[in-house]
Amino acid sequence: MSASNTNRADWNEQALKEIASNDAGRPVLFSNARVLTMDPLIGTMTGADVLIVGSVVVGVGPGIVTAAQDDNAIVVDCTGMTIVPAVVDAVALVGGRAHRSHHVATLTPGNTADLLVVPDECATDVPGALATLFARPDQVSALVAAGDLVLWAGADVPGRPTAPAAGIPASQDLTGHPRIGVWIDREDFLHQELTMDGRYDETRGGRPHAYQGQFWIDGNRIDYLDDLGFWAFGEFHGDELHHAGYVMKLG
Structure with missing residues (x-):
């Protein structure tokens, strides 16, 4: 069967409807595929x-x-399909x-659900699958980013995640934000002031205005x-701010 026939518009149409209306947090199971986990x-x-x-x-x-019914999972039949990581190392x-522990972006339990079907x-190997995504997106059965659908049966999914606009973002309204104030490291060397207008001003070793600029949270x-x-x-880790090797708390 050719890719164009395998990936017809009604591919797993019912599963798509269930995923789109999945407000109950049901698991999603992509089943019976060839899986290149990396x-x-x-x-x-x-x-x-x-x-x-x-995600x-x-x-x-x-x-x-076999446990899909027990878990009330949404099952996506992937017969004839290959699944690869959508974010590739x-x-x-x-x-x-x-070392295995150094690998990133693999389809390993516990990792982020970024996958390509x-x-x-269209997928003799992982690079081949990715080439399909970039050169022939109409042949992509599914693209999932952190558990959210991006493409399905070669088409954009309504409400799909989109990239932020390129360029420096607008200043944030930080009025009353709990992170605003002066952050001081444990040795009292670095003082980093975050102000409501989205500016920071660092004092280092008693040297004022060592670094200044904009910030976004x-x-x-x-x-x-x-x-x-x-x-x-x-x-931010709890009440600490970790930055460039320094650990700071609000003064």
């Missing part, structure tokens, strides 16, 4: 299932479908990872654009 321990499996719950891969391998592809004939991440032109980042 995990050196798990390897490649045939007639295998990939189970995702929310996480929770199971890979044959036989998971290019270094691993060329054999440049010495294409007809077998997105969840537990903070991105900095220094007035000198470089970008940096930090992460």
Whole structure:
């Protein structure tokens, strides 16, 4: 069967409807596929299932479908399909990872559910599957990003995730934001002031205005654009701000 016939518009149409209306957090099971996990321990499996719950891969391998009814899972029949990671570790592809723990973006239980489903004939290997995505997206059966559908049966999914607009984002309204204030590291060397107008001002070792610029907070991440032109980042862990090797708390 050719790719064009395998990937017709009504491919798993009922499953698509169920996923689109999945407000109850039901698991989604891609079943009976050839799975190129890119995990050196798990390897490649045939007639295998990939189970995702929310944004996480929770199971890979044959036989998971036997519990689909027990778990009220949405089953996507992937007969004749190959599943590969949608986010690929290019270094691993060329054999440049010495340890399994160093591999990223594999279809391993516990990893983010980024996966690509294409007809077998479009995926002799992982690079071939990715080439299909870029050159012939109409042949893609499914593209899933962190558990969310992007493509289905060669077409955009309504409400699909979209990339943010390119360019420096607008300033945030940080009025009353709990992260605003002066952050001080454990040795009292670095003082980083975050202000409501989206600006930061660092004092280092008593040297004022060592670095100044803009910042943006997105969840537990903070991105900095220094007035000198470089970008940096930090992460909030509870009441701590981790940035460039420093651990700070609000003063």
